[in-house]
Amino acid sequence: AQSVSQHNHHVILSEAASLELGCNYSYGGTVNLFWYVQYPGQHLQLLLKYFSGDPLVKGIKGFEAEFIKSKFSFNLRKPSVQWSDTAEYFCAVNTYGNNRLAFGKGNQVVVIP
Amino acid sequence: NAGVTQTPKFQVLKTGQSMTLQCAQDMNHEYMSWYRQDPGMGLRLIHYSVGAGITDQGEVPNGYNVSRSTTEDFPLRLLSAAPSQTSVYFCASSKDGPELANYGYTFGSGTRLTVV
Numbered sequence: 053a054q055s056v057s058q059h060n061h062h063v064i065l066s067e068a069a070s071l072e073l074g075c076n077y078s079y080g081g082t083v084n085l086f087w088y089v090q091y092p093g094q095h096l097q098l099l100l101k102y103f104s105g106d107p108l109v110k111g112i113k114g115f116e117a118e119f120i121k122s123k124f125s126f127n128l129r130k131p132s133v134q135w136s137d138t139a140e141y142f143c144a145v146n147t148y149g150n151n152r153l154a155f156g157k158g159n160q161v162v163v164i165p
Numbered sequence: 166n167a168g169v170t171q172t173p174k175f176q177v178l179k180t181g182q183s184m185t186l187q188c189a190q191d192m193n194h195e196y197m198s199w200y201r202q203d204p205g206m207g208l209r210l211i212h213y214s215v216g217a218g219i220t221d222q223g224e225v226p227n228g229y230n231v232s233r234s235t236t237e238d239f240p241l242r243l244l245s246a247a248p249s250q251t252s253v254y255f256c257a258s259s260k261d262g263p264e265l266a267n268y269g270y271t272f273g274s275g276t277r278l279t280v281v
Contacts, residue, residue: 098269
């Protein structure tokens with residue numbers, strides 16, 4: 053079964069700082085990759101996704117992620133965070149032919165004004 | 166367009182009680198799933214369904230039952246509640262399975278369940 057690892061569960065940074073959240077998965081076949089965001093008190097929303105093509109994908113709110121197949125990684129980045137980016141971020145992986153979406157444990161990001 | 170609707174939003178149960186968490190979607194999505202979210206554990210898949218009449222187990226199915234008699238509804242039943250089932254439960258749907266979910270999942274707003 054596929055597994056998803058997210059490191060640095062708690063991240064605290066100041067506004068305008070850059071953010072990078074790591075995501076590694078364990079499956080070696082074809083994968084679909086997602087990042088979801090959960091703002092305080094809200095449900096999960098899709099931030100961006102990768103299915104195929106350009107490994108650098110851009111999502112909403114200035115976020116981007118890069119798929120590096122050789123490293124089994126799909127790291128999320130934002131060059132300059134805002135206070136409104138305070139949220140929990142989840143990486144998720146689906147493997148081709150599998151009806152399950154596996155989530156990582158999440159990164160709790162707090163942006164200090 | 167309501168999306169995915171979960172009820173109730175909050176529930177307190179006593180150990181041993183049973184209850185049903187409701188999930189309904191009005192987007193004609195074939196794929197529906199239930200997750201539980203616990204601090205430091207992320208989201209774990211309980212059960213999922215690829216269409217009416219078809220359900221399957223996820224990572225943590227014990228203590229939960231599901232059925233899918235219609236495309237719209239996917240209720241989650243707790244047979245005999247235990248404190249370990251204290252969690253936030255999310256229902257999610259997608260037009261296709263996750264491998265074809267071009268727009269990702271649509272999540273409900275969650276049910277916060279406490280078992281005492």
